[in-house]
Amino acid sequence: MKTESVNKRQTEIPVITLDGPGGSGKGTIAARLARRYDWELLDSGALYRLTALAALKKNIALDSENDLAKLAASLEVRFAVNRDISKLESLVLLEDEDVTKAIRTEEIGVAASKVAVFQKVRDALLQRQKAFKVAPGLIADGRDMGTVVFPSAKLKIYLTASAAERAKRRVRQLKDKGIGVSLPRILSDINARDARDMNRAVAPLVPADDAVVIDTTEMGVDEVEKRIIELIEGRF
Numbered sequence: 001m002k003t004e005s006v007n008k009r010q011t012e013i014p015v016i017t018l019d020g021p022g023g024s025g026k027g028t029i030a031a032r033l034a035r036r037y038d039w040e041l042l043d044s045g046a047l048y049r050l051t052a053l054a055a056l057k058k059n060i061a062l063d064s065e066n067d068l069a070k071l072a073a074s075l076e077v078r079f080a081v082n083r084d085i086s087k088l089e090s091l092v093l094l095e096d097e098d099v100t101k102a103i104r105t106e107e108i109g110v111a112a113s114k115v116a117v118f119q120k121v122r123d124a125l126l127q128r129q130k131a132f133k134v135a136p137g138l139i140a141d142g143r144d145m146g147t148v149v150f151p152s153a154k155l156k157i158y159l160t161a162s163a164a165e166r167a168k169r170r171v172r173q174l175k176d177k178g179i180g181v182s183l184p185r186i187l188s189d190i191n192a193r194d195a196r197d198m199n200r201a202v203a204p205l206v207p208a209d210d211a212v213v214i215d216t217t218e219m220g221v222d223e224v225e226k227r228i229i230e231l232i233e234g235r236f
């Protein structure tokens with residue numbers, strides 16, 4: 001019995017989930033961890049963003065659950081990761097078109113949050129997400145990674161930060177890309193998106209019961225990364 005459980009543990013592929021609201025820093029941290037350990041990276045938000053972008057391109061209404069689910073199931077997506085440079089620079093291709101930048105706009109973020117409320121859309125993307133679990137391990141970034149997609153993950157982290165701080169970070173990020181936006185406008189988008197993601201009936205954004213919650217409002221990204229590395233090394 002003991003040997004059996006040891007073998008089972010050895011063959012189990014470890015998963016670390018990072019959930020939390022937009023702007024909590026999970027994308028950056030997930031990419032850094034995946035690079036550090038050379039593990040697979042799942043940016044599940046990108047799948048919802050791609051569904052939203054494809055829907056807008058094909059004139060599919062963002063409240064048409066069945067059509068959106070069909071679209072999500074048939075998305076022709078490729079993530080081309082450049083391991084030599086940085087996971088942060090991975091390309092996202094939709095039907096062979098480079099949409100890396102197009103999916104990152106504020107509008108597509110809002111649209112993604114709208115298509116993500118539908119059970120059938122989430123079901124259509126589920127297997128695609130689970131398929132990212134490959135050896136030697138997976139870092140999964142999203143809203144429901146620890147609660148729905150990988151409930152038996154070895155380490156679950158929930159990153160959060162105040163809405164005001166997340167809005168400031170987002171404005172800074174957009175400014176670095178040469179995009180000027182107003183802080184009140186971004187803050188109101190963030191509040192609306194939080195409300196939708198947290199209050200939806202299906203897979204709402206909520207920390208898993210066994211998640212470690214880290215509030216990054218007063219923390220720099222290096223500090224957050226250090227804290228998480230300590231957690232990983234304590235647990236693995």
Ligand code: DC
Binds near residue numbers: 048
């Ligand atoms: O993390 P992000 O900003 O790229 O996510 C965009 C939207 O996609 C987010 O507002 C809600 C949805 N989403 C989700 O519902 N479940 C996930 N696991 C990831 C994202």
